[in-house]
Amino acid sequence: MCGRFANDAKVDELIQEFVAEGGDFRDWRPQYSIAPTEVVPIVRERANRETGEITRMLDAAAWNFHPPFLKDAKRPQFNTRIETVATNGLWKGAFASSRCLVPMRGYFEWTGEPGKKRAWFLHGDRPLLAAAGICTARRVDDGWRVSTSIITREATDASGEVHDRMPVFLEADFWGEYLDPVKLDEGGKARMVERLAVESDRVASTISVYEVDRRVNNSRAIDPGDPTLLDPLR
Numbered sequence: 661m662c663g664r665f666a667n668d669a670k671v672d673e674l675i676q677e678f679v680a681e682g683g684d685f686r687d688w689r690p691q692y693s694i695a696p697t698e699v700v701p702i703v704r705e706r707a708n709r710e711t712g713e714i715t716r717m718l719d720a721a722a723w724n725f726h727p728p729f730l731k732d733a734k735r736p737q738f739n740t741r742i743e744t745v746a747t748n749g750l751w752k753g754a755f756a757s758s759r760c761l762v763p764m765r766g767y768f769e770w771t772g773e774p775g776k777k778r779a780w781f782l783h784g785d786r787p788l789l790a791a792a793g794i795c796t797a798r799r800v801d802d803g804w805r806v807s808t809s810i811i812t813r814e815a816t817d818a819s820g821e822v823h824d825r826m827p828v829f830l831e832a833d834f835w836g837e838y839l840d841p842v843k844l845d846e847g848g849k850a851r852m853v854e855r856l857a858v859e860s861d862r863v864a865s866t867i868s869v870y871e872v873d874r875r876v877n878n879s880r881a882i883d884p885g886d887p888t889l890l891d892p893l894r
Contacts, residue, residue, distance in 0.1 A: 661739055661825045662791070662810050664879065665767035666692045666781075666890060667700065669788055674718055674763055677788055678703045678835070683717030692889040693768075695879045696738040697724045702795055702808050704760040705839040714841065721795055723762075725809035727754065728798040740794060742813045742828055742856060746849035751809070754794035755852070757843040761835060762791040762810050762827075765890070768876060769823040779876045780822045781890055784829070785866045791827040792838060792856055813860060818869040828856050829863035 668690040674680070685701050694700055702721045707714050725737040730750070737750070745751045766783030783789070795808040811828040819826035830838060834855070844852060871893040875882055882889060 661769075661823060662767045662812060662827045663696065663738070664876075665694050665764045667694060667764045667788075668692060668887065668890075669763060669765070671701075671718070673788075674701055674703075678716065678718065678761065678763070678790075680716045680718040682715050683719040685718050685720050687720070689885065690887075691884045692765075692887055693876060693879055693882055693884040694723065694764075696736040697722060699723070700762065700808070702760045702762055702793060702806070703790075703835075703839070704758070704795060705841050707841050716839065719795075719806055721760075721806040721808040723809075724807055725750075725754075725794065725796060726798060726805075726807045727796040738809055739825075740809045740811050742811050742853060745794065745811055746853050751794060752849065754796050755844070756849055757841060758795050759838055759841075760793045760795040760808060761830070761839065762793040762808060764789050764791060764827075767827065768872075769819075770877070771822050777874070777877055779872045779874050780869050781872045782819055782822070782826070782867055782869045784863060785868070789827075789829050789863070790832070790835065792830055792860070811856070813857065816861070816864045818867045819864060822869060826864065826867070828860040829867075830856075830859055831862055834859045 745755045770777040792811045797804045797806045812825045815826040
């Protein structure tokens with residue numbers, strides 16, 4: 661599971677890192693505690709219907725997957741299990757043709773009993789991680805609202821020390837294949853799931869963890885723009 665994460669990169673840094681050409685998300689500000697339903701930057705590719713030209717974009721998306729056919733969501737849909745992303749009716753359409761990346765510095769997990777939970781921050785060996793996600797768009801009033809979910813897998817290495825699930829992280833040499841907007845058939849979806857499992861193993865082995873202050877436990881009581889939320893607990 662990934663229920664909170666941090667992304668302290670600025671817009672220009674995200675565009676440069678992911679070589680995004682369009683969808684300049686200038687309203688984005690670094691956030692050190694991002695909770696479900698909040699708007700986050702995602703990276704996706706879209707094909708021009710007339711020319712077929714593909715553009716990689718940095719877009720704004722609500723971290724709460726809400727496809728057009730889902731009329732009322734009783735709870736946020738922010739994580740998607742790799743085991744069912746290609747077969748579950750809620751996810752499989754987006755996985756077939758609307759794959760994206762969710763950039764992050766790292767993510768939080770908790771251990772212990774309620775009221776005494778210890779907070780942990782998990783991160784990679786580079787400033788930015790790229791979590792595999794899916795996205796969708798629905799018509800709202802006169803515009804389109806994009807939303808996203810992060811794909812998770814069984815945790816390994818440091819991730820498994822604090823929680824049994826972790827995001828599916830991908831290295832740069834696989835981004836293009838994952839983001840390609842071509843629609844996958846049933847066999848293609850199954851093969852993509854297999855590739856995600858293999859490719860994410862490479863990043864999983866680089867994940868490290870340290871404890872942070874318990875004040876991060878309450879997302880409503882903290883300033884999400886406070887960089888000290890990521891400071892190691894002394």
